Amino acid sequence: MKASNILKSGFCLFGAFALCISAYAGTYKTITLDGDFSDWVGVPILSSNTTATGNPVDFLTLYAANDENNLYLRVVYNDPVAVNFGGTTIYIALDNDNNLATGFNIFGNNLIGSDIGWSNDFPFVQTSSNFNTGESLDNAAAAIALYSTTVSEQEIGISRSATYTASGDTIFPSNTIGLAMYTSGTTQDDFLGAGTYTFAVPEPEHFAMIFVGVVGLLAVARRRFQA
Ligand SMILES: [Ca+2]
Ligand SMILES: [Ca+2]
Ligand SMILES: [Ca+2]
Secondary structure: OOHHHHHHHHHHHHHHHHHHHHHOOOOEOOOOOOOOHHHHOOOOEEEEOOOOOOOOOOEEEEEEEEOOOEEEEEEEEEEEEEOOOOOOOOEEEEEOOOOOOOOEEHHHOOOOEEOEEEEOOEEEEOEOOEOOOOOOEEOOOOEEEOOOOEEEEEEEEEEOOOEEOOOOOEOOOOOEEEEEEEEOOOOOOEEEEEEEEEOOOOOOHHHHHHHHHHHHHHHHHHHHHHO
């Protein structure tokens, strides 16, 4: 192969890698669920709710990130709230096929078709006609920190290996998902989202390393062909 053709191939390869990176809009990061939010630095806001409802649970912002093992959420409240107990329940809505037509239309607001829900840490299956089908799930409980106490924000982990018990199928059949959080208040509901999230690839910086490697090989090949 001519050196110029090798170079062309190299740039095509780079184009493919660049495309690969831009197609994955999420943030690849491993988050420690410990109530310390310093590990969220650099993760962009997925969705906001700037309306202060005065509910005990009053959402402000939602962030999302992922690694190979988990989907991570960070939820920030307008005011500190005693949450996950005594009736202050937070719900997570996962639109696992990014399709409003499947799953439960939360509050009928046409913003999310939630296929899996969480009531605090407890997971349940949803369909368009059924808020909770009662079907069981495996490895799907949400890990939340700090849990069942007064907080200004919480970090949540959901295992990407969670499955429907009956079929054994993953609860994450699609790479792009819809996410929302909501609560049913005594005077008013609060809804945060929906945001669309695409899982980030593992350690995308490796693509840059591969590109550097490819460029190095091309330089060596070019020198040999010119010699
Ligand atoms: Ca943390
Ligand atoms: Ca709010
Ligand atoms: Ca859906």
